[in-house]
Amino acid sequence: MIDPPVSPARVVCVSLLLCLILLFVFLLSTCVGTIKIPVKIIAKAIFSNDSNLEVPRTIILKLRMPRVIFAGIAGFILSLAGVVFQSILRNPLAEPFILGISSGSALGAVIGIITGLSYDYGIPVIAFLGAITTVALVLIIGKKGIESDSSNMILAGVIINAFFTAIIMFIISFSYDERLHSILFWLYGDLSQTEYFQCILTAPAAIITFVSIYLFSKHLNILTAGEVVALQLGVEVKKIKWICLVITSISVGLTVSFCGLIGFVGLIVPHLCRMIWGSDHRILIPTASIGGAIFLISADTLARTVVSPNELPVGVVTAAIGAPFFIHLLMLRGSGWKQF
Numbered sequence: 001m002i003d004p005p006v007s008p009a010r011v012v013c014v015s016l017l018l019c020l021i022l023l024f025v026f027l028l029s030t031c032v033g034t035i036k037i038p039v040k041i042i043a044k045a046i047f048s049n050d051s052n053l054e055v056p057r058t059i060i061l062k063l064r065m066p067r068v069i070f071a072g073i074a075g076f077i078l079s080l081a082g083v084v085f086q087s088i089l090r091n092p093l094a095e096p097f098i099l100g101i102s103s104g105s106a107l108g109a110v111i112g113i114i115t116g117l118s119y120d121y122g123i124p125v126i127a128f129l130g131a132i133t134t135v136a137l138v139l140i141i142g143k144k145g146i147e148s149d150s151s152n153m154i155l156a157g158v159i160i161n162a163f164f165t166a167i168i169m170f171i172i173s174f175s176y177d178e179r180l181h182s183i184l185f186w187l188y189g190d191l192s193q194t195e196y197f198q199c200i201l202t203a204p205a206a207i208i209t210f211v212s213i214y215l216f217s218k219h220l221n222i223l224t225a226g227e228v229v230a231l232q233l234g235v236e237v238k239k240i241k242w243i244c245l246v247i248t249s250i251s252v253g254l255t256v257s258f259c260g261l262i263g264f265v266g267l268i269v270p271h272l273c274r275m276i277w278g279s280d281h282r283i284l285i286p287t288a289s290i291g292g293a294i295f296l297i298s299a300d301t302l303a304r305t306v307v308s309p310n311e312l313p314v315g316v317v318t319a320a321i322g323a324p325f326f327i328h329l330l331m332l333r334g335s336g337w338k339q340f
Contacts, residue, residue, distance in 0.1 A: 041053070079265055082292075083266075103168075105253060112125075263315060
């Protein structure tokens with residue numbers, strides 16, 4: 001099957017359509033919860049000073065809105081990262097969670113929780129340092145994979161992930177009470193601690209990463225045809241791979257340092273977008289990014305409403321959807337999936 005031609009007009013139209021869907025999901029997610037708030041009340045609560053609307057105003061502005069905004073940013077970055085990793089490594093199963101980047105952040109966060117650091121700055125900082133350390137290890141160990149066999153980097157991520165997971169389990173075995181609950185909730189993705197400052201920090205990272213990767217969209221298209229072809233066409237393969245991997249990994253590290261381990265977003269959404277709009281990165285990058293925001297906001301809404309007044313970690317919802325999808329991809333790859 002040949003992908004339909006990609007024109008700037010088509011990219012803009014599809015992106016605008018997805019933005020409208022994103023706006024709808026954003027409003028729906030802001031409305032629903034333990035306490036349902038109609039859209040008209042949301043508008044009044046935000047734009048008026050009516051003292052009778054103080055409770056819904058607090059719920060909307062201090063609890064739901066920062067959480068929904070950050071869920072969108074996190075989904076945007078994680079899905080964009082999935083596109084980059086799958087394209088650079090030419091492997092349909094590559095994504096931040098599988099490559100082990102999230103495990104380093106998790107180890108840092110667990111150490112921060114055990115040592116009593118604050119959720120505002122202490123835990124995110126040490127989690128980010130853990131993620132960056134993991135990125136460096138994966139790139140060093142799988143260095144040859146950037147230039148030749150992508151399986152080297154995949155294996156490096158799996159090995160580091162397994163090693164860090166073992167350390168995390170060792171620490172958990174000595175934990176108790178609230179710290180154990182905090183660790184387990186964070187390991188499955190937790191957006192309940194979200195505040196506006198997290199959105200302020202991650203939004204620029206999302207924009208910079210998106211713009212940087214989109215500038216290389218044509219180069220990524222050429223890379224999917226093979227590195228030999230790319231080199232013959234004058235593409236600086238090694239340089240582009242390093243730039244894309246490093247920029248994307250830093251953004252992922254920053255994101256997961258605030259929200260914990262949310263797997264499969266970077267696996268599910270890019271492939272769905274390929275199936276619908278084709279594999280041309282000029283349209284795949286914006287659709288997968290916006291689609292990731294829609295997906296994670298929807299998943300988080302489900303996580304906090306399905307067992308209301310309690311809530312599930314959002315990673316549980318994404319894993320429940322992602323695991324069967326992952327198995328499906330394995331079966332497709334075994335039959336020679338055309339995209340990779």
